[in-house]
Structures are given as structure tokens and as C-alpha cells.
Amino acid sequence: MATIKDIASAAGVSLATVSRVINNGPKVGDATRARIKEIMKEMGYRPNANARALVTQRNPSLGVVLAELSDPFFATLAHGIESVARQKDMQVLLSSGSIQAKTEMKAIDTLMEHRCEAMVVHSKALSDDVLVGYAKEIPGFVLINRYIEAIADRCVWLDNYAGGASIAKHLLSLGHKKVAIITSQYQIDDPILRLKGVEDELNAAGISIEKAAIELATPDQEGGEAAMQNLLSKGIEFTAVVAYNDAMAAGAMSMLLDHGVQVPTEVSVIGFDDVILARYCRPKLTTLKYPIEMMGVKAAELALSLATKKPQAEHTSTHKYTPTIVKRESVSVALK
Amino acid sequence: MATIKDIASAAGVSLATVSRVINNGPKVGDATRARIKEIMKEMGYRPNANARALVTQRNPSLGVVLAELSDPFFATLAHGIESVARQKDMQVLLSSGSIQAKTEMKAIDTLMEHRCEAMVVHSKALSDDVLVGYAKEIPGFVLINRYIEAIADRCVWLDNYAGGASIAKHLLSLGHKKVAIITSQYQIDDPILRLKGVEDELNAAGISIEKAAIELATPDQEGGEAAMQNLLSKGIEFTAVVAYNDAMAAGAMSMLLDHGVQVPTEVSVIGFDDVILARYCRPKLTTLKYPIEMMGVKAAELALSLATKKPQAEHTSTHKYTPTIVKRESVSVALK
DNA sequence: TTGTATGCGTTATCAG
DNA sequence: CTGATAACGCATACAA
Numbered sequence: 001m002a003t004i005k006d007i008a009s010a011a012g013v014s015l016a017t018v019s020r021v022i023n024n025g026p027k028v029g030d031a032t033r034a035r036i037k038e039i040m041k042e043m044g045y046r047p048n049a050n051a052r053a054l055v056t057q058r059n060p061s062l063g064v065v066l067a068e069l070s071d072p073f074f075a076t077l078a079h080g081i082e083s084v085a086r087q088k089d090m091q092v093l094l095s096s097g098s099i100q101a102k103t104e105m106k107a108i109d110t111l112m113e114h115r116c117e118a119m120v121v122h123s124k125a126l127s128d129d130v131l132v133g134y135a136k137e138i139p140g141f142v143l144i145n146r147y148i149e150a151i152a153d154r155c156v157w158l159d160n161y162a163g164g165a166s167i168a169k170h171l172l173s174l175g176h177k178k179v180a181i182i183t184s185q186y187q188i189d190d191p192i193l194r195l196k197g198v199e200d201e202l203n204a205a206g207i208s209i210e211k212a213a214i215e216l217a218t219p220d221q222e223g224g225e226a227a228m229q230n231l232l233s234k235g236i237e238f239t240a241v242v243a244y245n246d247a248m249a250a251g252a253m254s255m256l257l258d259h260g261v262q263v264p265t266e267v268s269v270i271g272f273d274d275v276i277l278a279r280y281c282r283p284k285l286t287t288l289k290y291p292i293e294m295m296g297v298k299a300a301e302l303a304l305s306l307a308t309k310k311p312q313a314e315h316t317s318t319h320k321y322t323p324t325i326v327k328r329e330s331v332s333v334a335l336k
Numbered sequence: 337m338a339t340i341k342d343i344a345s346a347a348g349v350s351l352a353t354v355s356r357v358i359n360n361g362p363k364v365g366d367a368t369r370a371r372i373k374e375i376m377k378e379m380g381y382r383p384n385a386n387a388r389a390l391v392t393q394r395n396p397s398l399g400v401v402l403a404e405l406s407d408p409f410f411a412t413l414a415h416g417i418e419s420v421a422r423q424k425d426m427q428v429l430l431s432s433g434s435i436q437a438k439t440e441m442k443a444i445d446t447l448m449e450h451r452c453e454a455m456v457v458h459s460k461a462l463s464d465d466v467l468v469g470y471a472k473e474i475p476g477f478v479l480i481n482r483y484i485e486a487i488a489d490r491c492v493w494l495d496n497y498a499g500g501a502s503i504a505k506h507l508l509s510l511g512h513k514k515v516a517i518i519t520s521q522y523q524i525d526d527p528i529l530r531l532k533g534v535e536d537e538l539n540a541a542g543i544s545i546e547k548a549a550i551e552l553a554t555p556d557q558e559g560g561e562a563a564m565q566n567l568l569s570k571g572i573e574f575t576a577v578v579a580y581n582d583a584m585a586a587g588a589m590s591m592l593l594d595h596g597v598q599v600p601t602e603v604s605v606i607g608f609d610d611v612i613l614a615r616y617c618r619p620k621l622t623t624l625k626y627p628i629e630m631m632g633v634k635a636a637e638l639a640l641s642l643a644t645k646k647p648q649a650e651h652t653s654t655h656k657y658t659p660t661i662v663k664r665e666s667v668s669v670a671l672k
Numbered sequence: 673t674t675g676t677a678t679g680c681g682t683t684a685t686c687a688g
Numbered sequence: 689c690t691g692a693t694a695a696c697g698c699a700t701a702c703a704a
Contacts, residue, residue, distance in 0.1 A: 003697055014675045019699055027673055044473070049449040050389040051697035054680050059386060069418055070629070072612070075411030082405055082432050091446055094430045096418050110427055113385040115337075137380070221616065250616045257618070276408070280557065280586045282593070282618035293406070339681055350691045355683060363689055387681035390696045 002043040011039050061091040063111030063119035067099050072275045080296025101125040118303035120144050124188045140307025144299045156299040156319040160190050163288050163323040164197020167270055170325055171240050172205050175334035180238035182227040182248050184219040191244050198242055212236055219244055224251025239334040246271035246278045246287055264332040274326050283329035290323050338379040347372050397427040399447030399455035403435050408611045416632025437461040454639035456480050460524045476643025480635045492635040492655040496526050499624050499659040500533020503606055506661055507576050508541050511670035516574040518563040518584050520555040527580050548572055555580055560587025575670040582607035582614045582623055600668040610662050619665035626659050
């Protein structure tokens with residue numbers, strides 16, 4: 001592959017001159033500039049980003065680590081991030097962490113080795129301390145979907161507890177008293193906080209959820225189905241079920257429908273996230289909107305701004321988002 | 337950030353020795369090796385991937401360009417690709433092309449500048465010639481979801497025509513004679529070929545589709561809804577509608593249901609892709625399985641193998657996939 | 673306006 | 689076993 005040197009000798013000029021036209025340097029004669037550009041086209045010259053990064057001491061790229069790309073939720077997040085990267089002419093380096101401490105750490109390390117100046121990472125498996133350590137080492141390090149006190153200004157996160165609480169409020173307002181829970185078997189903070197939000201609010205209204213009415217399963221459709229299956233076969237009574245996310249809600253709804261239970265007439269179902277399928281399933285899912293794309297955009301912008309050591313523009317010191325309820329068809333007033 | 341030189345002087349050895357321990361070089365004393373490793377930990381040393389790529393003349397990374405990450409279809413594709421990259425310790429560089437020639441080209445160019453040794457690209461907007469040009473220049477260049485004769489062995493693609501044909505066959509076998517089409521307004525080859533497959537097969541059975549029964553719209557839920565809306569208000573008669581993809585099918589089905597038309601009793605609906613929502617919507621969508629993740633894996637492996645100039649192992653010279661029908665609930669025998 | 677020289681962090685080729 | 693030293697491709701301060 002042609003290098004800057006090849007171009008230089010082909011054009012009969014020095015390296016420096018070629019370098020100048022590449023970078024739109026100011027002091028180059030129009031004639032030479034044109035000629036050099038011409039030659040570059042002919043020879044199919046491509047600047048070597050690695051060499052440039054080395055000498056420049058900066059790699060205009062944004063590292064991203066998330067759990068599973070196949071999950072529509074993360075895909076949407078990635079889309080948000082990617083859009084700002086593209087707009088700012090940043091290359092995105094992507095790694096999957098798959099919620100395992102070792103993998104997540106390796107992903108971040110690799111990104112660091114590439115010296116990408118900004119990174120937004122989704123990590124559930126790594127400890128606070130480790131993450132704080134990275135944050136200290138990398139100016140443009142931003143955490144998405146996680147809140148750590150010590151680096152609050154580097155976290156873009158959702159108030160899961162508030163989300164749980166507003167679900168409970170909504171259900172309460174509709175007269176529901178018997179509610180079942182279908183949550184994730186992975187006891188990371190998201191499901192824990194959501195559940196606590198629901199329970200606290202319910203308790204405040206004098207309602208408590210029995211242990212048996214809480215099912216844990218994989219946070220996907222299959223999990224939702226299995227959980228509902230269990231609930232049904234245990235003979236638990238409920239007029240509403242709150243699911244950890246839309247996928248589980250959809251799975252639960254499928255199972256309900258398959259068993260001849262009407263939704264929402266007999267049982268109301270509420271999800272979380274408002275991913276695309278919430279609008280596709282029948283009945284359309286009432287859920288909580290998780291503004292994940294917006295948060296991805298925010299996180300990317302924050303990371304970039306932090307990386308370029310901009311003044312404290314973005315340092316509002318808190319980047320909390322609150323989910324809002326989206327009322328569709330799967331929730332109605334309690335029957336009994 | 338600490339460099340290899342810093343480590344060397346801190347350890348009182350030469351650069352070469354440090355480099356050796358980094359790369360697990362063979363000839364280093366155990367004592368020195370241990371000591372150097374220790375020092376590297378202490379100083380938080382991270383090899384600089386850019387410098388390494390420069391001198392090594394190889395960047396162990398896989399470039400990926402696709403249309404829209406937010407689309408579950410592409411997310412699944414990306415997931416397949418990413419999984420093989422991770423397994424082979426390759427960093428993935430991701431770019432979105434958004435189906436615009438300029439953007440797609442820029443994405444590829446950027447990837448080239450980074451000298452990634454393999455790339456799998458999804459391009460609909462670029463011309464055959466341009467793509468062939470890239471393929472010639474980049475050994476590890478693989479095209480996904482597109483077939484170009486001249487570089488057949490670099491294409492991992494789906495036989496859309498055959499897919500269309502098998503849809504028609506299925507419908508025919510169920511006695512459908514009046515079928516409407518909802519397709520994409522973007523007239524790239526996928527929709528064109530699928531449609532042709534359907535029409536040819538139908539024609540062979542003596543059935544033709546009237547122009548008015550073919551609706552174009554955006555290839556998403558909204559498009560599907562709008563298209564069905566049009567069909568309905570034009571008073572077109574049909575017992576089956578074949579949609580360009582699952583999203584449009586789901587949209588169409590929504591609209592049908594909203595208008596009190598039973599699916600599949602009165603009208604059958606068939607999709608394409610078998611993305612996740614096909615299993616979530618009610619009735620569950622009968623569709624054609626597009627083995628996109630598998631194809632992503634294949635494309636990535638092919639690209640990597642091509643890049644490392646492996647023998648002609650993978651060069652079966654054709655990487656065609658054929659979609660297969662997945663029978664669920666949205667299609668039944670024709671009513672009338 | 674253009675050229676020369678130096679160094680960015682590593683690897684690799686030689687010698688010791 | 690270990691140490692100099694020359695690239696790698698490019699940007700840039702300093703000369704001319």
C-alpha cells in the first residue's frame with residue numbers, strides 16, 4: 001500500500017509537503033497541492049490511521065462495550081452511540097462483555113490498548129472499585145446504565161426504583177391488590193431496584209406480595225413463559241403481573257393467552273423498556289419507556305466532551321433519567 | 337501512559353527484553369521475566385495497539401459496516417459477526433452506512449485507513465464496480481447479503497428469489513388465488529427479487545397479481561400499516577398478503593385486526609426474516625427464516641480466513657443460503 | 673512556499 | 689540470554 005513517501009517521490013516533493021496537503025495544511029502552493037492530490041488519487045493512497053494515531057498521540061475513536069448486541073435493547077443503545085460517533089467522525093470500536101467480569105474487563109483493556117479517547121461502557125459484572133479505577137485512568141470514560149456514587153458525573157443511568165414505584169402506583173390506581181412479579185434470575189441491581197420500587201409502593205398502600213408470587217427466570221421471552229407457567233401451576237391468584245422487561249412480559253402474555261386467560265380483562269400485564277415488540281404484540285403492551293437511545297446519545301456526547309477536556313460544560317454532575325409509563329392495551333382496571 | 341521504555345529503565349534492562357516478555361518471547365531468564373512483569377503491573381503498562389500495528393504491519397481487527405444498528409435484523413447480524421471476532425481475539429470496528437452511497441463508501445474507507453485486515457460489509461447503495469474494486473484491494477473483504485458475479489466467492493447471500501417462490505408455493509398449496517403484496521419502497525434487489533419469485537411462481541399457476549394489489553411503503557411497521565390501510569380503502573380483494581418482511585407483516589396484521597378482519601381466518605399474512613417479533617405477535621407470524629446470524633458468522637469466518645491467506649479451504653466459491661418457511665399461525669387455507 | 677530532521681511506541685534483526 | 693539499532697508511516701518544529 002502506497003505510503004506518504006511514495007507519493008512524495010512520485011510528485012518530486014518532500015514528505016512534509018505531502019503531509020501538509022493531507023491535513024489541509026496552510027502553507028502549500030495551489031499548483032503543488034493540486035498535483036499531489038492528483039497523484040494520491042492515482043496511487044490509491046490511504047493515510048495509515050495507526051501511524052497517525054501514534055504520532056498524534058490521539059486516536060479519534062470511541063470505544064463501546066455492551067452485553068449482547070443481539071438484544072434489541074442494546075442494539076438501540078448502540079445505535080444512539082453510533083449516531084453521535086458518526087456525526088463527529090469518530091470510529092467506533094465495539095466489544096461485547098456478555099456480563100462476565102473477565103470478559104468485560106478484557107473488552108475495556110483492549111479498548112485502552114487502542115488508546116481510544118472516549119468510551120462508554122455497560123458493565124454489570126465488574127465491581128464498583130474496578131470501574132472507578134478505570135474512570136480515573138481514562139478521562140473519557142462513561143458508564144451507561146449504572147450509577148456509582150464516586151463517579152456520579154460519569155454515569156448515565158435510569159432510576160429503576162422510581163420506575164418500579166410508578167408501576168405500582170399505576171396498578172394501585174386501577175384497583176389491583178393481588179399482583180405477581182416476574183423478574184430476572186440475574187440479581188444485578190436493575191431487577192432488584194425495580195422490584196424494591198414496586199414492593200415499597202405497594203407496602204405503603206398496605207399491600208404485600210407473597211413470596212410465591214415472585215418468579216425468577218431468564219430475562220427473555222422463554223423466561224417469561226416459564227415463569228408464568230409456574231405461577232399458573234402453583235395456583236397463585238393475581239389480577240396483575242409486573243414483568244422485569246418487555247420480553248418477559250410478552251412471554252408471560254403468550255402463556256396466559258395460551259391458557260385461555262384474557263389479557264387485560266382477567267389479568268393485566270405490564271412490561272418495562274418499551275422496546276419495539278411492545279407495540280407489536282397483541283394486546284399491545286403497557287410498559288415503562290426506557291429512553292435508551294437518548295441515553296446512548298447522551299453518554300456518547302458526555303464521553304467525547306470529557307475526552308477533549310472541554311470545560312465543565314456537561315458536568316451537571318448527574319445524568320439520571322426517569323422512565324415514564326406508556327399506556328397501551330395490556331393493563332386495565334382490576335376485575336375483582 | 338507508561339511506555340515500554342519506562343518499563344525498561346525501571347527494570348534496568350533494555351527495550352528488547354521487555355518486548356520479549358510482553359510477547360512471551362522465548363529467550364528470557366525466568367528471574368528477569370518475573371521482575372519485569374511485576375513492574376508492568378505496578379506501572380499499569382498497556383501495550384500501544386497503534387504502535388504495534390504500525391510495526392507489525394497488521395491490525396488484528398475486523399471491520400464491519402451495516403445499515404442501521406437499531407434494526408433487530410442488523411443487530412442479529414452484528415451479533416453473529418461479533419461472536420466470531422471475539423472468539424478469535426479480533427477487535428471489531430463498526431460503522432453504519434445507512435444505505436447511502438457516500439456514507440457507505442466513507443465507512444469502508446475509514447476501515448481501510450485503520451488497516452483492518454478483514455471486513456464484512458453490507459452495502460446496498462454502492463455499485464457493483466465499486467465493490468469489486470474494494471474486493472480486489474482488500475484480501476479479507478466479504479460482502480454480506482449481496483451477490484456479485486465477479487466476486488462470487490466473497491459473497492455470503494440469501495436466495496431471495498427462491499424465498500419468494502416458496503412463499504407462493506405455500507400459498508398456492510393452501511388454495512389462495514387472490515394475493516396482495518406489501519413491499520419496500522426502496523427498490524434495491526431484495527424486494528425486487530422476492531417479489532419476482534412470488535409473481536413467477538404465481539404466474540406459473542395461472543394466477544396474476546393486479547398492479548393495484550401491490551403496495552410500496554417503508555419497510556417497517558408503520559409502512560406495513562399504511563400499505564394495508566391503502567389496500568383496504570382501495571377495496572382490493574385478497575385472501576392472503578405477502579409482506580416484504582416481518583415488521584411490515586406485523587404492521588399489516590395490526591391494521592387488519594384493527595379493522596375487524598380476522599387473521600388468518602379471513603386473510604392470511606406471511607412475513608420474511610423470522611426476526612424475534614414474529615414469535616411475539618398475535619397471531620404468531622408465519623414467515624421465512626432468514627438465517628442471518630449464521631450468515632454473519634459465516635461471513636466473518638470467511639473474511640478472516642481470506643485475510644490470513646489461508647489455503648482455498650473456504651473457497652467453496654459459493655455461499656448461498658436459502659430461506660425456509662416457518663409455519664406458525666398467521667396463514668391458513670383460503671376461505672373462498 | 674518547501675525541505676530536513678526528529679520522534680511517537682513497538683517489533684525484529686543483528687550482534688554480543 | 690540480553691542489548692543496540694533500524695524500521696513502521698506520519699506530523700511537526702525548525703531551517704532554508
